[in-house]
Amino acid sequence: MVLLLKGGREPIENWVAAFGKVLPDLEVRVWPDCGRREDVEFALVSNMPHGALATFPNLRFVASMSVGVEHLLEDPQLPDVPLVRSVNSQRSATMAQYVLLHVLRYLRRMPDYEAQQQAKVWQRLPYRDAKDMRVGIMGLGSLGLAAAQQLSQCGFNVAGWTRTPHSHDGIANFIGREGFFPFLARSDILVCQLPLTAETQDIIDARALAALPRGAYVINTGRGEHLVEEDLLAALDSGHIAGATLDVFREEPLPADHPFWIHPKVTVTPHNSCDGRAAHGAITIADNIRRAREGRPLVNLVNRAAGY
Amino acid sequence: MVLLLKGGREPIENWVAAFGKVLPDLEVRVWPDCGRREDVEFALVSNMPHGALATFPNLRFVASMSVGVEHLLEDPQLPDVPLVRSVNSQRSATMAQYVLLHVLRYLRRMPDYEAQQQAKVWQRLPYRDAKDMRVGIMGLGSLGLAAAQQLSQCGFNVAGWTRTPHSHDGIANFIGREGFFPFLARSDILVCQLPLTAETQDIIDARALAALPRGAYVINTGRGEHLVEEDLLAALDSGHIAGATLDVFREEPLPADHPFWIHPKVTVTPHNSCDGRAAHGAITIADNIRRAREGRPLVNLVNRAAGY
Numbered sequence: 001m002v003l004l005l006k007g008g009r010e011p012i013e014n015w016v017a018a019f020g021k022v023l024p025d026l027e028v029r030v031w032p033d034c035g036r037r038e039d040v041e042f043a044l045v046s047n048m049p050h051g052a053l054a055t056f057p058n059l060r061f062v063a064s065m066s067v068g069v070e071h072l073l074e075d076p077q078l079p080d081v082p083l084v085r086s087v088n089s090q091r092s093a094t095m096a097q098y099v100l101l102h103v104l105r106y107l108r109r110m111p112d113y114e115a116q117q118q119a120k121v122w123q124r125l126p127y128r129d130a131k132d133m134r135v136g137i138m139g140l141g142s143l144g145l146a147a148a149q150q151l152s153q154c155g156f157n158v159a160g161w162t163r164t165p166h167s168h169d170g171i172a173n174f175i176g177r178e179g180f181f182p183f184l185a186r187s188d189i190l191v192c193q194l195p196l197t198a199e200t201q202d203i204i205d206a207r208a209l210a211a212l213p214r215g216a217y218v219i220n221t222g223r224g225e226h227l228v229e230e231d232l233l234a235a236l237d238s239g240h241i242a243g244a245t246l247d248v249f250r251e252e253p254l255p256a257d258h259p260f261w262i263h264p265k266v267t268v269t270p271h272n273s274c275d276g277r278a279a280h281g282a283i284t285i286a287d288n289i290r291r292a293r294e295g296r297p298l299v300n301l302v303n304r305a306a307g308y
Numbered sequence: 309m310v311l312l313l314k315g316g317r318e319p320i321e322n323w324v325a326a327f328g329k330v331l332p333d334l335e336v337r338v339w340p341d342c343g344r345r346e347d348v349e350f351a352l353v354s355n356m357p358h359g360a361l362a363t364f365p366n367l368r369f370v371a372s373m374s375v376g377v378e379h380l381l382e383d384p385q386l387p388d389v390p391l392v393r394s395v396n397s398q399r400s401a402t403m404a405q406y407v408l409l410h411v412l413r414y415l416r417r418m419p420d421y422e423a424q425q426q427a428k429v430w431q432r433l434p435y436r437d438a439k440d441m442r443v444g445i446m447g448l449g450s451l452g453l454a455a456a457q458q459l460s461q462c463g464f465n466v467a468g469w470t471r472t473p474h475s476h477d478g479i480a481n482f483i484g485r486e487g488f489f490p491f492l493a494r495s496d497i498l499v500c501q502l503p504l505t506a507e508t509q510d511i512i513d514a515r516a517l518a519a520l521p522r523g524a525y526v527i528n529t530g531r532g533e534h535l536v537e538e539d540l541l542a543a544l545d546s547g548h549i550a551g552a553t554l555d556v557f558r559e560e561p562l563p564a565d566h567p568f569w570i571h572p573k574v575t576v577t578p579h580n581s582c583d584g585r586a587a588h589g590a591i592t593i594a595d596n597i598r599r600a601r602e603g604r605p606l607v608n609l610v611n612r613a614a615g616y
Contacts, residue, residue, distance in 0.1 A: 090437075093463065097412060097415070097438065097462070100408075100412065100462075101409070101412040101413060101416055101418070104405060104408065104409040105409060105413070105418075107405070108406060108409055108580075110409070110413075113576075113577050113578070114422070116578075117569060117575070117576045120564050120570075122560075122561035122562055122578045123578060124317065124578050124579070124580045125580075127583075129398075130401075130405065150462075153461070154405070154458075155401065252430075253430035254430055256428050261425060262428075267421075267422070267425070269421050270421075270430045270431060270432050271432070272416075272421075272433075275435075
């Protein structure tokens, strides 16, 4: 019973130590030192070279270190085994925290106050009550839902846009293509928490941005490919969009000559919105390993047809 | 039955309109157009000239537009009538929001990321779990308590320092002089929500700052006089204090030549942490006016001996 690991942004030793704690009898091997490939039954990987997973004949599931699984699904030789999503409450909490921070930052106009400080200007700026700030979350998966609930708890007017109907206390739901433009029209702050699929790529484009209320803000914590970067730049420069906080980009690290770095209305963070710590992540993966051992159904499975 | 108004940072017309809604039969006069001084039974004032209130012989209570009442109490001719504190849930909510924003901003290291963006540096920085970030709130009055509860709800490790014992779920309590240094020693982020009294003036001085853990942050939303500004600057420059967010100052507006404006570790906001909107404020003052009319006890009274 062997788990293969390929990290990840956290040092791989942390993962080895974390599994040592929660499943002491599990043998852990670290890519590329795989030993006998037949032994490997579980894989928890990040950016695995395409084709590599197919060389393990006895895999029982593959888990992705990141919440997004598009890199796995793009592997043309991906084995036909269950795919497990690395979601857990700690990850969701860090994402919800990031979203809350940046929504509050716009509500209370901190970018404007920071600019005022630079100019030594003492001036109070009007701002809305939280209940009058309409936040729109694209995607109510484990991350999007945690963010939506956190915002709702803090008094914001929250709606979610989803592919299929959702029902959560205090969170309005707009569904599918039909609901997309009405959802945008009521979103003063748009937060992207979508998985990256053929349907969601380039979804935040000129048309979507134009459908937001004038003066809206955009927070992208999904994937860089959700956003048409030049369309956002045009909408910022026209004044239609008041600001954007971007944690993900088409190219990461963001290239030094990219206009986002120096745009006065753009806040750049280095893909740190959601933080998967080994100590927490190992617990949920270990749960699925135990389930596989005991013949119980796995949890947090990827829907390959949906792409997430 | 006449209410005298003297604003305040919100346009006085908003207050007149708000009282027109909640107490349509109340006559409202705006300083300095007081009419017959004998008619005035209630006063809701901001920065009233000392001695002026003593010219109204039939006052039944005086309320301060701001939560702090030190300016009123400094009036040597202050009439011996009940003093009402302008607290209400909307005010507390905006303060709690400000404190949460700035605590999250430090937790998730936004000032560092903003500096990195200016230098086009893409680098993830370590940060704590909220439960490992110890926030210390000086003062658990209506504002401090709302902030403490909001932070506690968001997972932070919160303690309050108070003059008399408090008991609130999930909020540790340190009391009086004896509890002061132990409280500071466990505060990674210190938030001042104290009233300004002879005892609290200059309370955040070199000794207090030295008692905070190395790398601590300071958020002052109390009064400028709580903080010994040169001591903070020294502690920031020595590296003992990692950053400060200051909403109140000894001199407001903050003078253009003040070092806080340009200090890289200081965030300046223009006394906007707590926002008393007329629509909400009028409701709570009207409640006390009704109580006075009906001979019921007033609420939210200032304790003159304590100074708040």
